[in-house]
Amino acid sequence: MSKLNNKDSAIGLDIGNFSIKAVSLGTAGFGKKRSFSFGISPIPENATNSQISEIIRKTLGKAGITSSRVNIAVSGPHLSYRFIRMPVMRRSELKGALQLELDKYIPFKSEEVIWDCHILETVVVPSVGRQLVVLLVAVKKDFLAERISIVKNAGLEPQLVDIDVLALMNAFNFMHRSEEKKVYALMNMGSYFTNIVVIKKGMPQFARDILWGGRDITQILAERLHLAYSTAEATKYNIGEEDKDIIRLIKIVLENLCNELNISFEYIKKEIGKEISVVYLSGGSLRLYDAEKFLEHSLGLKVKRFNFSNVFNFNGNISPQELELVLPELVVAAGLALD
Numbered sequence: 227m228s229k230l231n232n233k234d235s236a237i238g239l240d241i242g243n244f245s246i247k248a249v250s251l252g253t254a255g256f257g258k259k260r261s262f263s264f265g266i267s268p269i270p271e272n273a274t275n276s277q278i279s280e281i282i283r284k285t286l287g288k289a290g291i292t293s294s295r296v297n298i299a300v301s302g303p304h305l306s307y308r309f310i311r312m313p314v315m316r317r318s319e320l321k322g323a324l325q326l327e328l329d330k331y332i333p334f335k336s337e338e339v340i341w342d343c344h345i346l347e348t349v350v351v352p353s354v355g356r357q358l359v360v361l362l363v364a365v366k367k368d369f370l371a372e373r374i375s376i377v378k379n380a381g382l383e384p385q386l387v388d389i390d391v392l393a394l395m396n397a398f399n400f401m402h403r404s405e406e407k408k409v410y411a412l413m414n415m416g417s418y419f420t421n422i423v424v425i426k427k428g429m430p431q432f433a434r435d436i437l438w439g440g441r442d443i444t445q446i447l448a449e450r451l452h453l454a455y456s457t458a459e460a461t462k463y464n465i466g467e468e469d470k471d472i473i474r475l476i477k478i479v480l481e482n483l484c485n486e487l488n489i490s491f492e493y494i495k496k497e498i499g500k501e502i503s504v505v506y507l508s509g510g511s512l513r514l515y516d517a518e519k520f521l522e523h524s525l526g527l528k529v530k531r532f533n534f535s536n537v538f539n540f541n542g543n544i545s546p547q548e549l550e551l552v553l554p555e556l557v558v559a560a561g562l563a564l565d
Contacts, residue, residue, distance in 0.1 A: 236297045237563060239377065240558045241282075241373065244417045245510070245555070246269060246278070246285045248266075263541045264289055265288055275375065279376050282380040300365050307389060309360070311358065311360070317345065341364035346430065391433040393558045394413075397564065411423075411504075411506070412505075414509045419435045431494060434490060446479055447472065463513045505528070506531070507529060512554040513554075
């Protein structure tokens with residue numbers, strides 16, 4: 227949402243709670259695929275900011291990524307975004323009007339945040355007339371300053387600060403051909419949060435960050451099976467059909483996510499009068515056993531993975547099996563690199 231500089235060709239850098247994901251896209255001639263370089267590195271528990279900066283440096287080095295310009299994203303409790311309707315006016319007037327009413331729309335004090343807005347479309351509302359649909363985004367100043375400091379201490383130059391849900395949308399619009407009349411839900415299942423954005427005609431209609439992540443599954447496995455946290459983390463990704471007790475626990479936690487998703491999908495159905503056509507999934511939690519099938523059954527909707535294995539040329543010697551494993555974790559970073 228917010229440009230810090232005007233140069234182009236930046237790295238997409240997704241700084242998660244448990245890992246660093248970086249994507250660099252090369253240029254391509256007409257009709258040719260862009261090259262795709264990436265790096266993923268875990269973040270140790272209780273890592274300091276200086277350690278995270280060093281992990282970023284090493285991640286880029288191992289991936290052979292040399293650019294110093296990066297696009298980053300924010301999500302979670304330090305961020306607020308809302309879709310609001312305003313009378314038709316110029317952008318300069320809109321920012322002034324929103325500044326006066328900012329406290330009404332965000333859960334933080336206005337002096338604590340940096341904010342921006344984007345006009346999505348103009349709609350006609352019965353008995354009201356033409357109105358602007360506006361996405362308002364606010365992020366806590368201290369959190370953003372800390373995030374930018376981590377990036378700069380890694381020797382990098384932040385170009386753009388976006389939000390995870392818009393990076394998801396950006397990736398989808400590049401990788402998938404959407405049908406104009408259909409509504410799509412895009413999800414990123416992270417460690418602490420699940421980001422969701424609902425889009426129609428390539429534009430966001432609804433978005434939220436759900437307080438659900440892969441660590442919820444790790445915690446229930448650790449508690450119920452009396453495992454160390456690190457053992458539970460490894461266990462959840464290494465199970466088969468015979469591990470019925472573990473699968474049952476995982477499904478209990480996934481059901482909590484589905485309940486939240488169904489609430490959101492019912493809301494969007496009332497708002498725009500259309501049901502979700504397809505749910506597209508990304509994030510590290512897709513490595514969970516049968517996650518896609520369970521979500522499809524529980525939501526009663528068609529569920530697919532983001533698929534960009536045929537869109538780019540991938541640098542490095544990596545097998546199709548390895549790509550299938552890591553690509554879901556790279557969607558946000560790829561969307562940032564496409565900004």
